[in-house]
Amino acid sequence: MTGVATELKTINPVTEEVINRYDIMTKEQINDRVKKARNTFEEWKKDSNKRTDLVHDFAQELRKNKEELARTATKEMGKAIKEARSEIEKCAWAMEYFADNGKIFTTDEVINADARKTFVTFEPLGVIGSIMPWNFPYWQALRFAAPSLMVGNTIVLKPASATMQCGIEIEKTFNKAGLPDGVFQTLVGDSSIANTLIDSPDVNAVTFTGSVSAGAKVAERATSQIKKCVLELGGSDPFVVCEDADIEKASNGAIKGRFINCGQSCIASKRFIVVKKIANEFIEKFAQKTEKLKVGDPMLDDTDMGPLVNAEGLNKIDSIVKDAVKEGAKVLTGGERIKNKGYFYKPTVVKNVSLKMRIAQEEVFGPVAPVMVADDDMQAIKLANDSQYGLGASIWTEDLDKAEKLSRMVQSGVVSVNNIVASDPRVPFGGVKKSGFGRELSRYGMLEFVNIKSVRFYDELTHRHHVE
Numbered sequence: 001m002t003g004v005a006t007e008l009k010t011i012n013p014v015t016e017e018v019i020n021r022y023d024i025m026t027k028e029q030i031n032d033r034v035k036k037a038r039n040t041f042e043e044w045k046k047d048s049n050k051r052t053d054l055v056h057d058f059a060q061e062l063r064k065n066k067e068e069l070a071r072t073a074t075k076e077m078g079k080a081i082k083e084a085r086s087e088i089e090k091c092a093w094a095m096e097y098f099a100d101n102g103k104i105f106t107t108d109e110v111i112n113a114d115a116r117k118t119f120v121t122f123e124p125l126g127v128i129g130s131i132m133p134w135n136f137p138y139w140q141a142l143r144f145a146a147p148s149l150m151v152g153n154t155i156v157l158k159p160a161s162a163t164m165q166c167g168i169e170i171e172k173t174f175n176k177a178g179l180p181d182g183v184f185q186t187l188v189g190d191s192s193i194a195n196t197l198i199d200s201p202d203v204n205a206v207t208f209t210g211s212v213s214a215g216a217k218v219a220e221r222a223t224s225q226i227k228k229c230v231l232e233l234g235g236s237d238p239f240v241v242c243e244d245a246d247i248e249k250a251s252n253g254a255i256k257g258r259f260i261n262c263g264q265s266c267i268a269s270k271r272f273i274v275v276k277k278i279a280n281e282f283i284e285k286f287a288q289k290t291e292k293l294k295v296g297d298p299m300l301d302d303t304d305m306g307p308l309v310n311a312e313g314l315n316k317i318d319s320i321v322k323d324a325v326k327e328g329a330k331v332l333t334g335g336e337r338i339k340n341k342g343y344f345y346k347p348t349v350v351k352n353v354s355l356k357m358r359i360a361q362e363e364v365f366g367p368v369a370p371v372m373v374a375d376d377d378m379q380a381i382k383l384a385n386d387s388q389y390g391l392g393a394s395i396w397t398e399d400l401d402k403a404e405k406l407s408r409m410v411q412s413g414v415v416s417v418n419n420i421v422a423s424d425p426r427v428p429f430g431g432v433k434k435s436g437f438g439r440e441l442s443r444y445g446m447l448e449f450v451n452i453k454s455v456r457f458y459d460e461l462t463h464r465h466h467v468e
Helices: 027-044 048-064 066-077 081-105 139-151 161-176 191-199 212-224 247-263 276-291 311-326 377-385 400-409 442-449
Strands: 007-011 018-023 117-124 127-131 154-158 184-186 205-209 228-232 237-241 269-275 330-333 348-351 368-374 392-396 414-417 450-457
Touching (some): 007 161, 018 161, 027 127, 027 154, 027 184, 027 191, 048 081, 048 161, 066 081, 066 161, 081 139, 081 442, 127 139, 127 191, 139 154, 139 205, 139 442, 154 161, 154 191, 191 212, 205 212, 205 442, 212 228, 237 377, 247 269, 247 368, 269 377, 276 330, 311 348, 311 368, 368 377, 392 400, 442 450
Parallel strands (some): 127 154, 127 205, 154 184, 205 228, 237 269, 269 368, 348 368, 392 414
8 A cells, every 4th residue: 555645846847857856845834834825814804916016027027037937837738939938927917907997896886875875895805726737838827816906815725736836936936036935835735735724724626727637626625614615627628610700710719729728728619510501622621731730859949739648638639530440430640659759649630520529529529530520500509508518709701680599509708700819908708518617817816815895884773674
């Protein structure tokens, strides 16, 4: 019988070599960090002007260290360096957006009611435990942190084991920017420390991004202790191409939507549903453009796609494609590993896909695009909704009246018309069904981790109250 692990290691997915080894924090160390966050919260929540200035300073520090931060992510999880740089830029933008708008979003609301004065105020909850994945190691952590810090909460982050150094670098960057010690802290450990974080009596709420199975466990543990949680889970986003779509634009969007981050994105386009009339034309263009993607060393500026994050991810993608072929699907391009060192898989387009196949039912977290053909728009939407997930969806049509009608029929938290799905600090982000609950970003995301408090001032006791 093996004991509890005391060390974790990170592996470069290009070379398969160990990058670093880390000592896993003990329960006492974790609780000490959370206690520090609780003590810091009492001061941090008081001055919104100071928070605004410091969050702006953090955004500047991100930009100053962009190249080093980007290279750390690429080394740990294989993201193409040009995408890693863009991730840092987007993080800086989000921090600035909430620094500029946080006070506006949480201004007291005055209500005309029976009391002399009635208002609603928005107060921070306290310490938020943040459990985040490896695929966008900076963005996932900071898109939550930006609004939460601005409202006055403090944060303790448990990053994914695969991108541990990215998580450590976030805390270092906050320190360099001059934020008070304890406002944002990173825990070092594998999945075994998540429960300690959730259980800590000084943690008031939990945010989680990751798989459905892990999210269910987080929600069960948090809510059993009456702690608020927000879950951003998997997605199997439909990419619906109507017969009046601009095929050139749609096929370009398909490339970007499917193969970003080597297909390892919750909101990547994962099921391509094309109306029969234009199916052949779209599929041909999509496959041709897929073949032109450059796969290789993610540190090179002209590389479009690096490796998958680990051997497990590579093996799962390979088995999903092989199962689909056994059941009658046809690989148009790709469909196999790239035979060299590292976890590389060829960008792949598969047609003749049916709903019964794993490739249509599971979340395909890699560079594989399954294509299904629908008779018409209504059948396309029916296929789009035939999923346990409901995160994002994209619809391609030149008819904007039709686009509005179809977008209201799709069962998802986000819909993008004639563009790929992308998160935006100005717009709420989250899903339905097994894609989770709650929202991130925008004012709605900011209000997930506040106490919405009603206050009323009366001149005299109201005597007619007979119901609570």
